[in-house]
Amino acid sequence: MTIGITGASGQLGLGLVRHTLARAAASDVVAITRNPAKLAEVSGLQTRAGDFSQPAGLVDAFRGIERLVIIPTGDLQPGVRIKQHSDAIDAAVKAGVKHVIYISSVSPRPDAKNVLLDSHFATEQKLIHSGVDWTLLRMSVYTDSLLNAAKAAVASGAYSAVPGAPAAYVVRDDIAAAAAGILTTPGHVGITYHATGPVSLGPADVAETLAKVTGKAISYTEMTADQQRKGLEAAGLPPFLIDGIIGFNVAIRAGAFDLITNDVARLAGKPAESPADFLRRALAQ
Ligand SMILES: NC(=O)c1ccc[n+]([C@@H]2O[C@H](COP(=O)([O-])OP(=O)(O)OC[C@H]3O[C@@H](n4cnc5c(N)ncnc54)[C@H](OP(=O)(O)O)[C@@H]3O)[C@@H](O)[C@H]2O)c1
Numbered sequence: 001m002t003i004g005i006t007g008a009s010g011q012l013g014l015g016l017v018r019h020t021l022a023r024a025a026a027s028d029v030v031a032i033t034r035n036p037a038k039l040a041e042v043s044g045l046q047t048r049a050g051d052f053s054q055p056a057g058l059v060d061a062f063r064g065i066e067r068l069v070i071i072p073t074g075d076l077q078p079g080v081r082i083k084q085h086s087d088a089i090d091a092a093v094k095a096g097v098k099h100v101i102y103i104s105s106v107s108p109r110p111d112a113k114n115v116l117l118d119s120h121f122a123t124e125q126k127l128i129h130s131g132v133d134w135t136l137l138r139m140s141v142y143t144d145s146l147l148n149a150a151k152a153a154v155a156s157g158a159y160s161a162v163p164g165a166p167a168a169y170v171v172r173d174d175i176a177a178a179a180a181g182i183l184t185t186p187g188h189v190g191i192t193y194h195a196t197g198p199v200s201l202g203p204a205d206v207a208e209t210l211a212k213v214t215g216k217a218i219s220y221t222e223m224t225a226d227q228q229r230k231g232l233e234a235a236g237l238p239p240f241l242i243d244g245i246i247g248f249n250v251a252i253r254a255g256a257f258d259l260i261t262n263d264v265a266r267l268a269g270k271p272a273e274s275p276a277d278f279l280r281r282a283l284a285q
Contacts, residue, residue, distance in 0.1 A: 002064055003183050004030045004097070006050060006088065007071030009038040012103070015176030016069065016183075017042060019268075023184040032061050052084035058091030067183055068092055069101045072123070076115050076244035085123040089130050099133040099189060101182050103175070106138045106194055107256035114247035115240075117256070133189040137179055137267075140196040141257050143169035143278045150210055150279055153218050159207035160221045162228050164253025166200035168260045171273045181267030193263040198272050200258050206275070213280040225250075 003020060007013040008031035017031050017039070026044035033039060036047035050061035052073055062068060070088055075081050085102075092100050108120035120138075127134045146169065153159035175195045182188045201209065207220035228249065232242045251257070264272035 001066045002028055002030060004032055004062060004065035004068040005071070005183075006032045006052075006069065007073070008047070009033040009035045010071060012172055012176055013071050014039075014042075015173050016071070016179050017045065019173075019177045019180035020183055021045070023180055030065060052088045055087035055091055058088060059095045062092050062095035062097055065092075065095065065097050067099045067101065068097045069103065069179055069183060070123075071103050072120070077240050078115055081115070081119040082122045085119065086126050089123070089126050089132075093130055093132055097132060099135070100127055100130070101135045101137060101179065101188070102127050103179060104136050104138045106140050106196065106259055107251060108138070111247075113243075114251055115244045116248045117251060135182055135188045135190070136192040137175070137182060137263075138192065138194045139175045140170040140194070140259070141167050141252060143171045143197060143273070143275050144282075145169075146206060146275065146279065147282055150206075150283060153207065153210050154214055154216060154283065157217055158219050158221045159203070159210055160223045161203035161206065162223050162225050162249065162253060163203055165255035165258050166202040166205060167252050167257035168196040168198075168200045169257075169275050170195050170197040170264065171278050174264045174268060174272045177268035177270070178264045179267075181269065193267060194259060194261040195264050195267075196257075196259055196261050196272065197264075198260065198274050200260060201275055209276050210279060213276050214283065 005016055008017050020029055031039050031045050031047045032050035034051045036049055039047050048061045050058055073081055073084050104124055105120040108117050110121050111118045178195045204220040207218050211218040
């Protein structure tokens with residue numbers, strides 16, 4: 001069976017390529033990316049050029065592929081990502097792909113104020129109604145996304161975050177390993193999986209975890225939502241991106257990612273790494 005992986009040079013995409021190559025013959029794996037040259041280091045890997053913003057070339061990029069994973073793009077300009085994903089699904093249908101796996105998010109929903117969850121919802125609906133076999137792998141919030149704040153907390157002794165509900169942070173590489181499980185084992189058609197971590201942590205729990213894994217005194221300091229927005233503005237991010245990040249954070253704080261499943265273990269064949277183990281490992285590097 002020929003497996004295709006889009007977004008193959010991104011961090012999640014490359015992780016997925018590596019996990020898939022560990023479970024399938026290289027001759028069965030095609031990596032599709034805007035930058036094939038970036039994948040030259042992966043020996044034996046077949047690559048094809050593919051850009052969701054240039055749909056004319058996508059049908060050729062997807063030809064001959066039986067199982068295709070679509071990794072979401074990171075383009076948060078309103079409307080852009082929905083069109084990119086929709087064009088990719090149309091191209092997959094035209095190319096005769098049998099089974100499309102979409103890496104979605106936990107809690108997708110129509111929400112004009114949340115470009116991330118809104119575009120995942122629209123893409124899921126498009127795929128479900130496309131006529132191809134489908135599987136959804138909804139990811140939780142990356143544990144990796146805690147790392148910069150964790151490093152700052154270790155340096156300052158205070159972990160600063162807006163108070164809110166806990167989230168079941170999942171390590172990016174565990175999402176990749178779970179997706180490789182879908183790609184390389186039979187079945188999975190019409191199933192929605194949730195790649196989550198093994199525990200849910202709120203901001204105070206993150207501070208406590210950091211104190212435990214580093215052996216240092218680290219306290220939790222409450223940040224206001226306004227301070228968070230001002231920090232993003234000070235970093236010079238464009239308004240659409242700030243709105244996208246803020247919308248995602250509002251959803252986290254409302255509990256949209258407080259969902260724990262065993263799907264990573266089921267699909268990857270190994271338990272999901274806890275935030276404590278990930279942070280201990282990552283902070284030691
Ligand atoms: N759950 C979370 O907490 C979380 C956090 C960050 C990101 N994400 C999502 O997960 C995705 C993968 O994350 P990552 O960590 O791998 O980020 P990344 O390293 O920045 O990768 C971005 C990805 O988007 C793809 N992409 C961008 N524009 C594209 C286009 N026009 N056509 C096709 N593909 C395009 C890239 O593919 P190529 O460059 O290979 O073409 C690459 O796979 C992100 O795009 C984002 O949607 C989720």
